[in-house]
Amino acid sequence: KAGVTQTPRYLIKTRGQQVTLSCSPISGHRSVSWYQQTPGQGLQFLFEYFSETQRNKGNFPGRFSGRQFSNSRSEMNVSTLELGDSALYLCASSLGGGSDTQYFGPGTRLTVL
């Protein structure tokens, strides 16, 4: 069974631009969670989607948004990029969320100049 895939793997943007990251979950998984990973803060939860609905959101500004499509694929968008948004963005999929095991993709490395 194919794992979680994320595109693109690397991105370089400048301050003020916006970016869209994509995540394809494991087949049959309906929950997709997004995390930001930085050396200082570790892994921090951004939001979770299930059946095209955002069920949970972490403590991030409104510049961070996402959506999920009917095939469970998910995208996250960051508008008006800041230098501090440079990070590894990870998505994880699970069967239904909750206490189900989350399986992570390889991540998208975003660098903001």
Added chain:
Amino acid sequence: EDQVTQSPEALRLQEGESSSLNCSYTVSGLRGLFWYRQDPGKGPEFLFTLYSAGEEKEKERLKATLTKKESFLHITAPKPEDSATYLCAVYSEGTSYGKLTFGQGTILTVHP
């Protein structure tokens, strides 16, 4: 709010030297504890899920155990390829959907 603390922050072992990593947690009703391995620049790789105190899981040189306050990841006769960051995460009944709370990780280096 859920809290997860991992120790030590870094651990250096000689090949074949067994040791344990610790994950202490404070949650309101544990629903699941997860161990992941992460190599530099890559996404976390799932290792184990533990659901209740007393539970143990094994995979090759790794064994995870769970008590009501902490979890241990025991590494027996490690090899250099076991070098990675090991992450512990929890999901609790006080948590809303899809959110895992992670510890800061233990960086393991195994020298040949």
